[in-house]
Amino acid sequence: MEGAGRPVTLDVASVKKDFPILDRDMAGNRLVFLDSAASSQKPRAVLDAMDHYYETTHANVHRGVYTIAEEATQAYEAARGKVARFIGAPSSRGVVFTKNATEAINLVAHSYGRNCLAPGRAVLLTEMEHHANLVPWLMLAEERGVELRFLKIDDSGRLVLDDLDRQLEGVGLVSLTAMSNVLGTLNPVAEIAAAAHAAGAVVLVDAAQSVPHVATDVAALGCDLLAFSAHKMCGPTGIGVLWGREELLEAMPAFLGGGEMIRDVRLDGWTPNEIPWKFEAGTPPIAEAVGLGAAIDYLSGLGMDAVREHEIALTEHALSTLADRHGDDLRIFGPPDAHDRGGVLSFTYRDIHPHDLSQVLDSAGVCIRAGHHCARPLMRRLGVPATSRASFYVYNDEADVEALSDGLLAAAEMFAI
Amino acid sequence: MAGLEDLYREIILDHYRSPRNRGNLPSPPAHRVEGFNPLCGDEVILYVDIDDSGRVTDIKVDGQGCSISQSSASMMTAAVKGRTEDETRELIRAFKAMMSIHERGLDSNGDSFDGESGPVAPDPTVDMGELEALRGVVKFPVRIKCATLSWNTLAQAFDQASLDRAAD
Numbered sequence: 001m002e003g004a005g006r007p008v009t010l011d012v013a014s015v016k017k018d019f020p021i022l023d024r025d026m027a028g029n030r031l032v033f034l035d036s037a038a039s040s041q042k043p044r045a046v047l048d049a050m051d052h053y054y055e056t057t058h059a060n061v062h063r064g065v066y067t068i069a070e071e072a073t074q075a076y077e078a079a080r081g082k083v084a085r086f087i088g089a090p091s092s093r094g095v096v097f098t099k100n101a102t103e104a105i106n107l108v109a110h111s112y113g114r115n116c117l118a119p120g121r122a123v124l125l126t127e128m129e130h131h132a133n134l135v136p137w138l139m140l141a142e143e144r145g146v147e148l149r150f151l152k153i154d155d156s157g158r159l160v161l162d163d164l165d166r167q168l169e170g171v172g173l174v175s176l177t178a179m180s181n182v183l184g185t186l187n188p189v190a191e192i193a194a195a196a197h198a199a200g201a202v203v204l205v206d207a208a209q210s211v212p213h214v215a216t217d218v219a220a221l222g223c224d225l226l227a228f229s230a231h232k233m234c235g236p237t238g239i240g241v242l243w244g245r246e247e248l249l250e251a252m253p254a255f256l257g258g259g260e261m262i263r264d265v266r267l268d269g270w271t272p273n274e275i276p277w278k279f280e281a282g283t284p285p286i287a288e289a290v291g292l293g294a295a296i297d298y299l300s301g302l303g304m305d306a307v308r309e310h311e312i313a314l315t316e317h318a319l320s321t322l323a324d325r326h327g328d329d330l331r332i333f334g335p336p337d338a339h340d341r342g343g344v345l346s347f348t349y350r351d352i353h354p355h356d357l358s359q360v361l362d363s364a365g366v367c368i369r370a371g372h373h374c375a376r377p378l379m380r381r382l383g384v385p386a387t388s389r390a391s392f393y394v395y396n397d398e399a400d401v402e403a404l405s406d407g408l409l410a411a412a413e414m415f416a417i
Numbered sequence: 418m419a420g421l422e423d424l425y426r427e428i429i430l431d432h433y434r435s436p437r438n439r440g441n442l443p444s445p446p447a448h449r450v451e452g453f454n455p456l457c458g459d460e461v462i463l464y465v466d467i468d469d470s471g472r473v474t475d476i477k478v479d480g481q482g483c484s485i486s487q488s489s490a491s492m493m494t495a496a497v498k499g500r501t502e503d504e505t506r507e508l509i510r511a512f513k514a515m516m517s518i519h520e521r522g523l524d525s526n527g528d529s530f531d532g533e534s535g536p537v538a539p540d541p542t543v544d545m546g547e548l549e550a551l552r553g554v555v556k557f558p559v560r561i562k563c564a565t566l567s568w569n570t571l572a573q574a575f576d577q578a579s580l581d582r583a584a585d
Contacts, residue, residue: 353483355457355563363421371457385458385481414425415433415484 010302010310012397018043018298019395029365032403037181037209037344037391038369039231042295046234049294050287061286062260062277076286079293080276086296087226088217089243096242096249096276097284101208102132104227104242105175107279108204109136111252112173112225114144116202121172122147124201126159126187127381128180131374133206137175151176153381157183157334164192168199175203178210178221182373182389183334184315184341186210193222202248208232212393213311213342215304224248230288234394235295239288242279249275256281299394307394311343314392318345318401325405329412333382343392346373349408352415354388360414361407368404423553424560425484432488437495440477442466447475448577452570454562459486461567465574469582471502478567485551485560490567492548502575509568511543515552516561 016022019041024031033041059069061076077092084092098104113123113136123137127150141148149167152160157180168174174196178189193203204225207216211226212233218226225248229240244252254261254272258281264271272278299307315338322330322345332347349357354370361368369389372379379385390404441449442464452461459482466475476498478490493512497505554564 353457355459355483355485355560359424359557359560360421372455376455379458385460414421415430 010306010394012310012395015302016395016397018045020044020047022395026365027363032364032366032400034390034392034396034400034404035367035369036212036232036393036396037342037389039237040212040234040393041395042236042291043234043298045298046236046291046294050236050291053287053290058287060283072286075293076284076289079289079296082293082296083241083243086216086300087211087243088219090219091246093275094243094246094249096244096279097289098227098240098242098279099238099285100231100240101206101227101229102240104240105133105204105206106136107242107255108175108225108227108252109140111255111279112202112248113137113140113146115253116251117146117172120170121201122149122170124149124151124167124171124174124176124196126151126176127153128157128159128183128185128375128378129175129177130181130206130208131376132208133175133177134377153183153185153378156336157185158340159185159187159192161188161192164195165199168196168201171196171199171201173202173204175206177206177208179207179213179342179344180334180375180378181209181344182346182375182378182387184344184346185335186214186340186342189221189223193224197222209342209344212299214308218243230292230295233292233295234298236285236288236291239285239292241292246275249279254278254281258282260284302394310394311392312338314396314398314401315341315343315345317398318390318392318404321398321401322347322405322408326408330408333387343396344389345391346387346389348384348387350412350415352411354386356415357388357408357411360411361404364403364407364410366400366403366407423556426550426553428547428550429484429488429492432491433484436478436487436491438477438491438498439479440464441479442475442477447477448574448581450570450574450577451480452566452573454482454486454566457483457563459483459563459566461486461490461570463490463567463570463574465571465578467502467575467578471575471578473497473500473502473505482566483560483563485554485563486566489551489564492551493567493571496546496548497571502578505571506575507543509572511545512548512551512568513565515545515548516555516565 021041057068057071059072061073080092080095083095140146154160179186196203203223205223207226207228211228224245226243231237261273261278261281262270263273329350332345335341358368358370371386447464447466450463460480462479464477468474476494478494551564554560
């Protein structure tokens with residue numbers, strides 16, 4: 001399926017045609033979508049797969065014996081298998097469908113954090129985490145008095161790991177992002193996971209930014225748990241994934257209660273279902289799972305190596321072009337080498353507030369994010385109240401970088417002091 | 418689709434580039450009140466001298482944020498300096514009414530849910546002066562909170578002043 005005959009480079013012109021929204025006219029401009037780190041656009045193949053499922057197959061899963069219920073169950077479980085193969089998981093039993101990456105992390109904080117974390121053990125996070133990987137742990141700390149520690153970052157946005165072994169002493173769980181949603185930094189997850197395991201800690205990876213952009217292999221990462229969302233990887237909103245090592249998931253108690261997650265219910269108690277269904281209470285996002293499966297097929301068709309190569313090339317181009325054109329007016333955060341980062345550029349431009357910048361760019365059809373990117377502690381560390389952020393995906397090209405660059409000049413003209 | 422010129426009127430850009438009443442006042446006696454918009458990091462710190470009769474004798478603004486939040490704060494200080502509490506509260510009410518026209522429209526797709534009929538009519542008895550320039554903000558719903566930040570903060574200053582008076 002993969003490998004032979006797959007193009008090494010991405011044909012972006014042809015990829016663009018796969019995304020219907022890119023045909024939208026924005027008051028005379030084309031739509032230049034540079035906010036895929038928040039949520040990606042969807043290719044026709046994903047939209048069609050979900051429509052087809054609803055038009056021909058829909059019924060609740062794991063319940064009916066009739067034909068379409070059986071087919072719906074098969075479609076839902078087939079998506080689980082696709083997810084497992086996409087992230088190098090040994091089997092689909094470790095793939096739990098959740099609402100999104102945030103819920104996946106909350107599942108771990110509730111189930112593992114409140115029941116499996118040995119008393120007195122700390123949780124180690126980093127300064128660059130998204131609120132999704134901060135607040136569940138802050139809640140745990142408030143409720144149970146669990147100590148939280150944070151790996152610091154240096155001025156180029158890399159984790160400082162000099163003191164890792166000492167910081168891991170007494171740690172029961174490490175939870176970190178594989179790729180920063182603000183800085184783009186790709187963290188050395190495998191190295192940290194090895195050190196964490198040597199210290200007896202379990203490792204959860206927030207892979208919401210990395211799985212859509214970098215080929216992922218949970219065995220190579222060496223993590224125990226991995227969380228991501230479908231909507232950032234060409235899939236629909238409303239479904240995410242928690243992958244976990246099977247013996248770990250088996251040891252973790254159920255999170256939400258309801259139908260599907262039980263084997264038996266009596267008036268005086270209940271018995272949990274097997275994994276992964278133990279963690280899937282209620283009717284799951286079935287059409288969304290089908291859409292996620294189609295998104296995985298789409299990305300696999302492009303080839304994740306080609307996706308990553310494209311983003312390195314485009315990020316390199318953007319970093320050098322924008323620096324040449326805007327010099328000191330533009331301050332881009334994060335690692336300077338495109339190989340060390342994803343296609344996420346957070347920046348400040350002159351003294352123009354990100355809101356104003358985003359507004360001016362919007363008038364030219366260019367969508368960028370402005371604000372704190374759900375990472376207030378990181379914003380404080382960087383010493384800025386907010387940044388602008390442009391993020392790339394498979395449908396972006398050098399013309400999109402041009403549009404961004406032109407928009408910066410237009411904003412400079414408008415807000416020149 | 419509303420054009421940028423509806424939002425960034427020249428008078429707004431002028432207040433952004435050359436903010437009036439920028440700085441701070443000794444506090445106390447000035448009331449120091451902070452306003453914060455967590456979504457975008459806009460921050461307004463007001464220093465307001467309010468005399469015993471409730472009149473704004475001096476006002477300064479500090480903080481940072483986008484052109485809309487900062488120019489709105491600047492225009493507000495120019496508009497309320499020397500005004501009585503009643504006049505100032507009236508102006509706050511009129512300004513927020515001007516800003517809420519579109520908020521209501523959004524909630525209800527044109528029809529009001531809350532039993533009131535249609536958009537809030539501008540109050541003809543309140544002269545908005547150059548604050549009228551901010552009316553275009555309602556066409557950009559996400560920016561309304563930027564425009565109202567300093568006004569909500571000023572209302573807090575008066576609330577604080579009346580609490581202080583009650584405590585004396």
